[in-house]
Amino acid sequence: MKHKITLLLSLVCILSAPMFASAAEKVAPLKVLLVAGGCCHDYVAQTKILKEGIESRIHAEVTVVLNKSTTTNTRFEIYESDDWAKNYDVVIHDECSASVIERPYIDRILAAHKSGVPAVNLHCAMHSYRFGEFRTAVEDGADNAGWYEMLGLQSTGHGPKLPIDIKFTNPKHPITKGMKNWTTINEELYNNIRVFSGAEALASGDQVQPPKAKALKNNPDLKPKLSNAVVVWTNQYGPNKTKIFSTTLGHYNETVEDPRYLDLVTRGLLWSTGNLTKNGEAKADYAK
Numbered sequence: 535m536k537h538k539i540t541l542l543l544s545l546v547c548i549l550s551a552p553m554f555a556s557a558a559e560k561v562a563p564l565k566v567l568l569v570a571g572g573c574c575h576d577y578v579a580q581t582k583i584l585k586e587g588i589e590s591r592i593h594a595e596v597t598v599v600l601n602k603s604t605t606t607n608t609r610f611e612i613y614e615s616d617d618w619a620k621n622y623d624v625v626i627h628d629e630c631s632a633s634v635i636e637r638p639y640i641d642r643i644l645a646a647h648k649s650g651v652p653a654v655n656l657h658c659a660m661h662s663y664r665f666g667e668f669r670t671a672v673e674d675g676a677d678n679a680g681w682y683e684m685l686g687l688q689s690t691g692h693g694p695k696l697p698i699d700i701k702f703t704n705p706k707h708p709i710t711k712g713m714k715n716w717t718t719i720n721e722e723l724y725n726n727i728r729v730f731s732g733a734e735a736l737a738s739g740d741q742v743q744p745p746k747a748k749a750l751k752n753n754p755d756l757k758p759k760l761s762n763a764v765v766v767w768t769n770q771y772g773p774n775k776t777k778i779f780s781t782t783l784g785h786y787n788e789t790v791e792d793p794r795y796l797d798l799v800t801r802g803l804l805w806s807t808g809n810l811t812k813n814g815e816a817k818a819d820y821a822k
Contacts, residue, residue, distance in 0.1 A: 561819040564594040564807060567622040571601030572608035572630030575658060580628070580790045587796035592804065593820040597622070606633040613639060619646035624807050626799075628784075630658035635665035637677070644680050648772035652806035653684065654799065657784035660689045660724055671728040685780055686733030686769025692722035693761055695785070698739040700765060709768070709779070709801045710736050711814035718789055724782035726763045732775075737766035739783075766798065768805070777806040 568584060570577040577600060585596040601608050608631045612618045619625055625646070634640070640663045647653050666678035669690045673679060682688040698718045702710045723741040745756035769778040779802030784790050804810035809817045816822070 561593065564592065564624065564803075564809070564820055565622045566594050566596040566624055566626060566803065567599065567612075567619065568596050568626040568628060569599045569610055569612065570626075570628035571603055571610070572658065572662070573604060573606045573632070574630055575785065576787050577628065578602065579787050580784070583787065583791045584626070584628070584796075584799070587791070588800050588803065590822070591796065591800045592816045592822055594803075596626075601629075606631060609634055609639070613643050616642060616645070618642065619651045622651065624652045624654060624803055626654045626656065626803070627659040627662075628656045629662055631662040632658075632664055634663055640680060644684055647684055647776050647778070648774070650774045650776050652777045653771075653779070654803050654806060655685055655778065655780035656799070657722075657782055660685060660687070660780065660782055661691075664690075669727075682728070683730060684769070684771050684778060686730045686771070686778060687726060687764060687767060687780065688728040688730075689724040689763075689782065690727050692724045692782075693741055693743045695720040695722060696741055696743065697721065698723050698741045698765070698783070700737055700739050700783075702737045702766075704734065704736045707734070707736055707768075708810045708812050708814050709798070709805050710766070711812075713794070713798070713814075716794055718783065718792075719786060721783060721789055722785045723761055723763055724765070725761075729764060729767075730769065732770040733767050734769070735764045735767045737764070737781075739763055739765040766802075768802075777808070779803065779806045 570581045581598045581600050585598055588594055588596050599612050601610055663681040668678055672682055698721045701715045702713055723739050741761050742758050743761050744758045750756055765783055766781045771778050789795055804816050809820050
């Protein structure tokens with residue numbers, strides 16, 4: 535009898551094992567849309583790095599929409615539809631489209647995020663869709679303020695390609711919890727013209743910048759200066775307080791493929807969709 539009971543329990547365990555193993559698989563993966571392309575960056579490589587990096591870290595399916603155009607006029611057909619984001623849980627904006635200024639086009643993008651679709655914004659997304667007097671701080675509600683209001687921060691340019699010392703200024707936030715300060719390879723430090731009230735800074739960057747050649751010619755005694763800017767932050771956007779995560783880092787492939795960068799972006803993605811624990815880990819349904 536004892537032998538039969540042991541055999542029966544073993545059989546139950548064997549039969550139930552696939553059920554437990556597939557429990558996580560029953561939850562649909564996070565549907566992530568990654569839109570990339572435009573000026574000045576290796577988006578062909580970086581979309582591959584981001585897709586593989588995110589999918590290897592969490593239970594997610596990243597759909598890439600890549601335009602191989604390398605100009606600041608780069609547009610994306612997906613944005614021509616009013617319901618362009620309906621099949622996705624979160625959108626990663628990794629485009630560099632500074633010269634695209636048509637309001638109906640930009641408004642369609644923003645409408646999805648106003649309605650509640652979270653966004654993750656990387657690097658040159660901060661310098662896209664800008665027009666009017668964008669080099670000065672925009673006023674709330676101005677015609678050219680929409681994109682910056684979604685981002686939560688207005689940036690208009692960057693310094694030289696030199697290392698940036700990253701300091702996590704809000705180490706208790708779930709996105710940055712446990713992360714260590716680090717120094718990047720050569721990168722671009724984006725300036726901060728305005729930080730909006732709904733934004734919360736998570737990390738700053740320090741970069742030692744040498745004098746420009748013209749200024750040095752006029753004054754040979756000029757010394758390098760230390761520039762500082764917010765480089766990682768969150769924002770709450772629109773009437774639904776949609777969660778937005780952004781980082782200005784990510785110019786070079788070597789930065790994008792840095793595990794620390796991929797961890798940061800993945801955490802930001804999870805936070806924006808409400809799937810990051812207080813300890814900075816993916817909730818059970820999306821953990822790997």
